[in-house]
Amino acid sequence: MVDYWSLVIFTILGQSAAGIMMLLALSRRATRSAVRRTWVAVIILIAAAVASLGHLADPTISYFAVTNVLSSWLSREILFAGLFGAAMLLWIIFRRCRLLRLAALVGLAFVYVMSRVYIIPTEPFWNSLLTFWSFLSTAFLLGASLLLLLDELGARCRAGGVRQALLGRLPAVAAIAVGFRLIFLLLQLARPRPISEEIIWLEIVEIALLTAGGGLGMLLLTRRAAALPPALEPVADAVALPPGRPVPHGRAEPIILARAESLPPETGETGKNVDGVSSIVAEPVAESAPEATPSGLQTRDCRAGGLVFWTLVAVALVWTAEICGRVLFYKSYVWFGM
Helix, strand or coil: CCCCHHHHHHHHHHHHHHHHHHHHHHHCCCCHHHHHHHHHHHHHHHHHHHHHHHHCCCHHHHHHHHCCCCCCHHHHHHHHHHHHHHHHHHHHHHCCHHHHHHHHHHHHHHHHHHHHCCCCCCCCCCCCCHHHHHHHHHHHHHHHHHHHHHHHHHHHHCHHHCCCCCCCCHHHHHHHHHHHHHHHHHHHHCCCCCCCHHHHHHHHHHHHHHHHHHHHHHHHHHHHHCCCCHHHHHHHHHHHCCCCCCCCCCCCCCEEEECCCCCCCCCHHHCCEECCEEEEEECCCCCCCCEECCCCCEECCCCHHHHHHHHHHHHHHHHHHHHHHHHHHHHCCCCCCC
């Protein structure tokens, strides 16, 4: 399988779009921010569909690939890609929580059908349910990384630097995804596969990048969601601040704990209502009085620039690791002449 780059792009992008929707469904929040993130998933899925055409000898007759749905997993993959896109658009138009959950379920089915394309007896390295679990963990990992990045970028546009993305579930889901991704990777590497110097280097690079990116991402999520133990404060400050910038006195960033349920707007101790979801604000401890913002939150320096930079680094490491892993997946293909 020489020409596999279009498949690498299609599977990586398709799974990341599914991961975004599954994580949004876990948040149980039918908000404007969830709709905006769904648009990102739609754009990613469209890019994946366009990339998949590169694997066809004649893209102009690609519609024939969907004519064998009853017996071909490849045809079902194309069908579920379309159903997934339609489900996301329905959720965007009507904005009902049930439609959000439906889009997430169709996204999960899309990942499963995608994995079944490769579970074939003639390819020992692929012929296992590890292929599905590996694809699913990739979906959650890439989806979590994109949601983290989108929330950091959005925080720079919101008054007071309010961060509101899945703080209850995203750290746990990201940690589980990284752990399972590493486990499934090691289990897959124990299966029969071709061995070459290039493949060995890809394995080493993927494990190293995935560990580094996942660890950095978890540190960022932990830093945002709750106070760290005193022993880890220097590490958190080094991650949160750009190089050469002094550490301010006290905590420079308010802690935003977004609840999963939609609550009526409240004021006072619960802070400003964000997209229909009340946020509990723990005021930063500082030597001087905090600065008031237009949103009603009191905060000093939010370290937005440093957090965005390190979030980009974490996302780049994770995505590079997954691309290396997917290249390794296709390079492990062996033609048996059947």
